[in-house]
Amino acid sequence: MSKKNDTRDDQMTVGVFFKNTGHHIASWLHPKAQPDAGINLQHYIDCAQKCEKAGLDFIFFADSVAVRDTPRELLSQVSQFTAYFEPITLLSALSMATERLGLVCTATTSFSEPYNIARMYASLDHISKGRIGWNVVTSGLGDVEAQNYGLTTHYEHDERYDRAQEFVECVLGLLDSWEDDAFLYDREASRFFDPEKLHELNHDGKFFKSRGPLNVPRSPQGHPVIFQAGSSNAGRESAARFAEGVFTGYLTPESSADHYKDVKSRMKKYGRTPDQMRILPGCTIFCGTTEAEAKEKEEYLASLINPDVGVQYIATMTGIDLEGCSPDDELPDRESVRASEGTRDNIIAQARQEKMTIRQLYMRLAGSHGKMTMRGTPSQIADQMQDWFSNYSCDGFIFQPSYMPGDLDDIVELVVPELQNRGLFAEESNGTTLREHLGLERPANRYAAAT
Ligand SMILES: Cc1cc2nc3c(=O)[nH]c(=O)nc-3n(C[C@H](O)[C@H](O)[C@H](O)COP(=O)(O)O)c2cc1C
Structure with missing residues (x-):
């Protein structure tokens, strides 16, 4: 495949968006799904290890901080919206059961404090040896989330993003509290750390105040890889400013390419270049060794609704x-x-x-929730993915398995090998950190860089 510009590697980034029983609303009714998946650690370990073995770059867990305000009659018949592990806790466990797979999860900037988030993600990045990503969201369920945090209504749309930008700025500042070589552990000189390499942030902004320093050393990746998933004007602006990975939900390569061009062109004013961001549309697949088998799989799941x-x-x-x-x-x-x-x-x-x-x-x-679905044989699906990728509609994909673990098997056993055979996706990443899998540079510590 030809490279159209020299800012992008010619290989895709590929991740999987884990949702307990799967993304399809009838997923938990499938005989090959795991009904209690949301609170079944072994289920997640098995699925994560499959992804690692297939050479995937990362897995991702979304999050909300409320049970949806959906009629109980509907809620009680679907599996995804009510009971599942808090993802930072879950990633901590999964980091011990995997060795090189990237681990990404959501945390909201609307109902947390920057110090808490900086501390948890820095700890996770150490525990996992540099495999963590943070999906920054502003919380999309509406007032029900606000009402779990002492508020009556959620903040207005653009105010959410203003808070998010300041929140991320503050977290990144806290994560730089310690220079990389601050800790000396020198018993002879009685120097645990070098006091010159410890910095107080003293953030005093419109929405947040945090003195710092953070009580966790700088993490293996400098800071966890920052993801973002909003596509509104304010969402795109936030992405351009700080996101290194962007999740989207476009249906056609053309609409995705428009978004791709727009967001990457906004990066310049923040002193960033397009190769510092990977844009990854969500993608549900129905795949079989024949077209008929793929169709049968989709129709069977639909028949369970x-x-x-x-x-x-x-x-x-x-x-x-x-x-x-x-x-x-x-x-x-x-x-x-x-x-x-x-x-x-x-x-x-x-x-x-x-x-x-x-x-x-x-x-x-019901499978993709209005996002893109690709259907057919591994070769037909790889053709579509290749088309999106080579036309700069994206830098890779995040698969959304319709049910787990069955559909995950189709992804790792049928589609991923086809992408690898075509040289579109590397069999093995060169590195061990999430940044290395994504081809992203490790950010310099701001204080070390200044001196
Ligand atoms: C792949 C993907 C994953 C997302 N994950 C979450 C999530 O974990 N939590 C959340 O509150 N919103 C999540 N969102 C929603 C976005 O953060 C955002 O609120 C939504 O896309 C609307 O953004 P906009 O107002 O900028 O268009 C996700 C969106 C996409 C496409």
């Missing part, structure tokens, strides 16, 4: 009141109560344009 759950799911995804609608009705011409946003708008437009019934809509969406 209880129609009442399917209707409520579409009501939640679109914000349209579907009271009194049957699964065989088209999406009614009613107003959405949800604010306009990329995924919601795409779903409504697609349903109206194709005159889809609610059943057709939930069968199509």
Whole structure:
């Protein structure tokens, strides 16, 4: 494959987005899924080790800090939204069961303090020997999350991002409290550390105050790899400023390429270059050794969806009141109560344009939640991924297994080897840290750099 510019390696970054039983709303009903996956450490260890063995760059855990405010009737019939491990705790355990796999998880800037986050991620980066990434989010579930933290309503959209930017700035400052060679452990000279190499941050901003220094030494990667997942204007600006990995949810290579160009071009004003960021769309696959087998897998999972759950799911995804609608009705011409946003708008437009019934809509969406789905044989799926990658629609992908562990097996046994055979994805990374897997440089300590 030709390189169109010299800012990018010609190999993809590939990760897997772990969700307890899988991303599909009927995933836990699949006989090959693990129903109690959310709190089953052995399940996660087995799945993480499969990813490591296949040579994948990292696994990722999303997070919310509330049980969704979704009607209980729907909540009680799906597995993903109610009970699962807090991910930083989980990554600590997984870091002991793996050796080179990158480990990424979400922490919110809306309901945490920078000092707590800096301390936990720095500790994790030490424990894992440099394999940690932090997905910075502002929390997307709405007021239910705020209400677990003494507030009535969530902050306004753009204020969330203003807080997020200051939060990250403060965390990165705290993570630089100690220069890399600050600790001497010199018994003879009675010097545990060099006092010249310890720095107080004294952050005093609009939203946060933190004196520092952090009581954890500088971590193996300098700081954990920073990820981000918002695509609004404010989200893109935050990504350009600090993100080293960006998760997206685009449906077509064209829309993804527009986002890719836009976000990377915004980096310059922050003194950054495009090769300092990997953009990774989420991707659900239905893969079989034949097209018919792939189709059968998708249809089987869809057949497990209880129609009442399917209707409520579409009501939640679109914000349209579907009271009194049957699964065989088209999406009614009613107003959405949800604010306009990329995924919601795409779903409504697609349903109206194709005159889809609610059943057709939930069968199509239930695996990827309105994000991209690739279907077919390993070769057909690799063709599509190659097309996205070579046209600069992305720097790689984050797979979203429809159910775990079964669909994860298809990813690591069918699709990943096909990408490796084509030379699109390395069989083994040269390094051992997440930064090295992603081809990202280790950041210099700001104080050491200044002297
Ligand atoms: C792959 C992916 C993973 C995400 N993970 C989380 C998460 O763990 N927690 C969360 O609150 N939001 C998560 N989000 C949502 C985003 O952080 C963001 O709130 C959403 O995309 C809307 O952002 P925008 O308002 O900038 O468009 C994720 C989004 C994507 C595409």
